[in-house]
Amino acid sequence: MLYHLYELNHAALAPWRAMADAGISFWRNPANPLADTQMGRSLAASLEMFERTTRRYGKPEFGITDTITGDDLVAVEETTVLTRPFCRLLNFRKSPARSPSEHKLLIVAPMSGHYATLLRGTVESMLPHYDVYITDWIDARLVPSLEGGFDLDDYVDYVVDFLQFLGPGTSVMAVCQPSVPVLAAVALMNAAQDPASPRTMILMGGPIDTRRNPTAVNRLAQEKGVEWFRNNVIMKVPPPHAGMFREVYPGFLQLGGFMTMNLDRHLDAHRELFWHLVEGDGDSAEKHRDFYDEYMSVMDLTAEFYLQTVEKVFVNHDLPNGTLTHRNARVDPSRITRTALMTIEGERDDISGVGQTEAAQDLCSSLSADMKLHHLQPGVGHYGVFNGSRFRKEIVPRIVEFVNRNADDPAARKPARQGRSPAA
Numbered sequence: 001m002l003y004h005l006y007e008l009n010h011a012a013l014a015p016w017r018a019m020a021d022a023g024i025s026f027w028r029n030p031a032n033p034l035a036d037t038q039m040g041r042s043l044a045a046s047l048e049m050f051e052r053t054t055r056r057y058g059k060p061e062f063g064i065t066d067t068i069t070g071d072d073l074v075a076v077e078e079t080t081v082l083t084r085p086f087c088r089l090l091n092f093r094k095s096p097a098r099s100p101s102e103h104k105l106l107i108v109a110p111m112s113g114h115y116a117t118l119l120r121g122t123v124e125s126m127l128p129h130y131d132v133y134i135t136d137w138i139d140a141r142l143v144p145s146l147e148g149g150f151d152l153d154d155y156v157d158y159v160v161d162f163l164q165f166l167g168p169g170t171s172v173m174a175v176c177q178p179s180v181p182v183l184a185a186v187a188l189m190n191a192a193q194d195p196a197s198p199r200t201m202i203l204m205g206g207p208i209d210t211r212r213n214p215t216a217v218n219r220l221a222q223e224k225g226v227e228w229f230r231n232n233v234i235m236k237v238p239p240p241h242a243g244m245f246r247e248v249y250p251g252f253l254q255l256g257g258f259m260t261m262n263l264d265r266h267l268d269a270h271r272e273l274f275w276h277l278v279e280g281d282g283d284s285a286e287k288h289r290d291f292y293d294e295y296m297s298v299m300d301l302t303a304e305f306y307l308q309t310v311e312k313v314f315v316n317h318d319l320p321n322g323t324l325t326h327r328n329a330r331v332d333p334s335r336i337t338r339t340a341l342m343t344i345e346g347e348r349d350d351i352s353g354v355g356q357t358e359a360a361q362d363l364c365s366s367l368s369a370d371m372k373l374h375h376l377q378p379g380v381g382h383y384g385v386f387n388g389s390r391f392r393k394e395i396v397p398r399i400v401e402f403v404n405r406n407a408d409d410p411a412a413r414k415p416a417r418q419g420r421s422p423a424a
Contacts, residue, residue: 350381
């Protein structure tokens with residue numbers, strides 16, 4: 001019922017948003033003699049604030065058109081290379097290509113409410129070094145019910161499928177939520193001696209073992225239990241969406257949770273936007289728009305995937321307890337012997353606490369010390385683990401060095417100088 005009320009409210013506000021748009025155009029029209037006055041800017045700013053807080057934000061574009069390889073500026077074309085009901089595999093193809101044998105990097109984006117475009121900065125930072133692919137998850141409300149369900153087992157299958165499609169010698173990077181299914185997929189591929197097992201696996205800010213330094217998110221899951229989430233946050237997609245009647249965890253609920261975690265900060269940011277608009281500070285206002293256009297764009301998750309993630313990852317801790325299964329087969333990270341492991345955490349991460357991702361180092365017990373590296377990045381929170389200036393300047397070089405050092409078959413690898421990053 002709440003989903004229907006949300007849609008009804010959005011439809012009811014549509015005429016008011018149209019009037020707000022018209023008012024913004026009027027008060028910012030250069031031909032209007034009041035446009036550049038305090039009153040004109042204040043009215044335009046008020047109307048924009050109303051329009052932005054009541055808008056439905058659509059899926060953003062990656063918008064990556066070029067990158068630098070070596071000393072050359074090369075064009076980048078975004079192409080879909082593989083399509084599944086709940087995901088598209090995108091490739092950022094460089095022209096001319098750096099090398100026919102350029103190392104492939106699969107970035108597995110989180111399916112946690114936001115679109116894969118949240119990792120735009122991650123893709124841009126890795127493009128100069130690798131042939132980059134990314135999972136572009138599809139909003140569950142847009143997938144017809146006839147396509148069937150999508151659960152945690154399906155997620156693992158998708159990762160295996162994509163790695164097999166890309167072939168031997170690929171590296172895989174999991175950002176936040178997919179750390180668990182990616183680790184499971186790599187463990188299963190190693191156990192099966194799959195030649196497409198990735199050379200390296202980078203896990204960034206992921207909930208491998210949420211018993212270590214639990215955050216507010218972890219404690220909420222523990223306190224409520226999976227049945228509370230099943231009874232309170234699972235809803236059916238209303239018509240006329242393509243996925244109507246599919247049970248989902250709505251994106252607007254996830255966004256509400258994100259916002260309330262740091263409500264004061266978001267209120268301050270919008271207050272600052274208002275005054276930037278009134279004062280005519282266009283650059284600062286544009287930075288705010290860019291960030292929140294991305295942040296407010298959310299997608300629905302299938303109910304079965306969401307509930308299994310809550311139960312297996314956050315409540316029962318199946319992976320660190322050794323009880324995680326994939327289609328009734330036990331997932332054993334100790335079977336990983338061909339894939340080098342790097343884990344990355346942020347010192348101030350309030351989503352995945354320090355130590356939760358590093359737990360993978362203990363689970364992958366069969367890997368030698370020269371095939372493992374942990375990096376704790378000082379001074380960054382969850383977002384800073386995969387984006388921002390410190391990510392570009394301090395984390396990316398360590399990833400590149402680790403991936404390049406482990407790009408060959410295990411038998412041909414040179415011993416590492418150390419098993420941990422100095423910053424750890």
